[in-house]
Amino acid sequence: MIDEAIVQFDKALxxxxxPARSVRPIPGVDVPETHLGDRDRQHVAALMRVNxxxxxxxxxxxxxxxxxxxxxxxxxxxxxxSDEETEHLAWTEQRISELGGRKSLxxxxxxxxxxxxxxxxxxxxxxxxxxFLAETERQVEAxxxxxxxxxxxxxxxxxxxxxxxxxxxxxxxxxxxxxGAHELPAPFKGAMRLMARVMTTTAYRV
Numbered sequence: 001m002i003d004e005a006i007v008q009f010d011k012a013l014x015x016x017x018x019p020a021r022s023v024r025p026i027p028g029v030d031v032p033e034t035h036l037g038d039r040d041r042q043h044v045a046a047l048m049r050v051n052x053x054x055x056x057x058x059x060x061x062x063x064x065x066x067x068x069x070x071x072x073x074x075x076x077x078x079x080x081x082s083d084e085e086t087e088h089l090a091w092t093e094q095r096i097s098e099l100g101g102r103k104s105l106x107x108x109x110x111x112x113x114x115x116x117x118x119x120x121x122x123x124x125x126x127x128x129x130x131x132f133l134a135e136t137e138r139q140v141e142a143x144x145x146x147x148x149x150x151x152x153x154x155x156x157x158x159x160x161x162x163x164x165x166x167x168x169x170x171x172x173x174x175x176x177x178x179x180g181a182h183e184l185p186a187p188f189k190g191a192m193r194l195m196a197r198v199m200t201t202t203a204y205r206v
Contacts, residue, residue, distance in 0.1 A: 008063065012115070015059045016107055020090035023083075027091065028160030033098070040152045045101025046204045047147050048158065051165070052092035053104045053203040054140060057114040058085040061136065064118020071126045077179060078133070081172045088168070091161045098157075104203040130181035135189055137173035139196060141166055 036044065062082040069075050096103060104110070121132040144166040151158055184192075 008067065011063060012060070012111060015056060015086075015089070016111055020086055020093055022087040022090040024087055026094055026161070027164040028157040031156045031160060033157060034154045036099075036152060036155060040155070041099050042101070044151060044155055044158055045096055045099035047150060048092050048096045048099065049101055049104050050200045050203045051144070051147065051162070052089065052096060053107055053110050053199060054143070055085050055089040055092060056104075056107045057110050057199065058082075058136075058140075059089065060111045060114035061118040061121075061133075064115045064120075065122045065129050065133065066118075068119050068122025069126055069129055073179060074126045074129060077130075077175055081133070081175075084168050084172070088165050091165070095158055095161055105206055106202065110199055110203070127180050127182045128184075130176040130179050131184045134173045134176035134181045135184045135192060137169045137176070139189075139193060141169045141173070143196065143200065144169065 059082060062078045062085065066075050066078040066082070069078060093103070117132075121129050124132075144162050148159060148162050148166070151162070
C-alpha cells in the first residue's frame with residue numbers, strides 16, 4: 001500500500017509540474033502559424049488554458065477511477081484513455097506556450113477535486129464507473145465543439161488540436177459504452193455540467 005501511494009503521489013506531481021509528452025505528433029505541427037491580433041491571441045490562449053485544465057482533471061479522474069476499479073478490463077481502458085489524455089495535456093501545453101499564455105494557477109485544486117470524484121465513481125462499481133467515464137467524455141466532446149466555434153477562423157493550428165482531442169474523447173465514450181457502462185441519472189449529469197462550468201469559467205481567467 002505504501003508503494004502504491006508513492007506511485008500515485010509521483011503521478012500527481014508529474015501531471016501538475018512536469019512537462020507532458022506525446023507519442024503522436026502534435027496535430028497541426030506542420031501548419032504555419034497565422035498572425036493573430038493581441039486580443040485574439042489572448043482569447044485562444046485562455047481557451048487552451050481551459051482545455052489544459054480539463055486534461056489535468058481527466059488525469060486525476062482516471063487515476064482515481066483506476067485506483068478503485070475492480071475489473072481488469074476497466075482498469076486497462078482507464079489506463080489507455082489516460083495515456084491519450086496525457087498527449088492532450090502535452091498538445092495544449094505546447095499551444096499555450098506558442099501563444100504566450102500561461103497555465104491555470106488553480107490546477108492543483110482542479111486535480112484534487114477530480115481525484116476525489118474518480119475515487120467515488122470507482123467505489124460505485126465498474127458499470128457506474130464506466131458510466132461516469134462515458135458521460136465525462138460526452139460532456140468534454142460538447143465542450144470542445146463549443147471551443148471550435150469560438151476559435152478565430154484563421155487559427156488552424158489550434159483547430160487541428162481540438163478536432164483530434166474531440167475525436168479521441170468520442171472514442172473513449174464509445175469504448176466505455178461497449179464495456180457495459182450504465183447511463184447516469186439526469187440529476188447527476190446536471191451536477192457534472194455545473195461543476196465543469198465552474199472550472200471552465202474560472203480557468204479562462206485564472
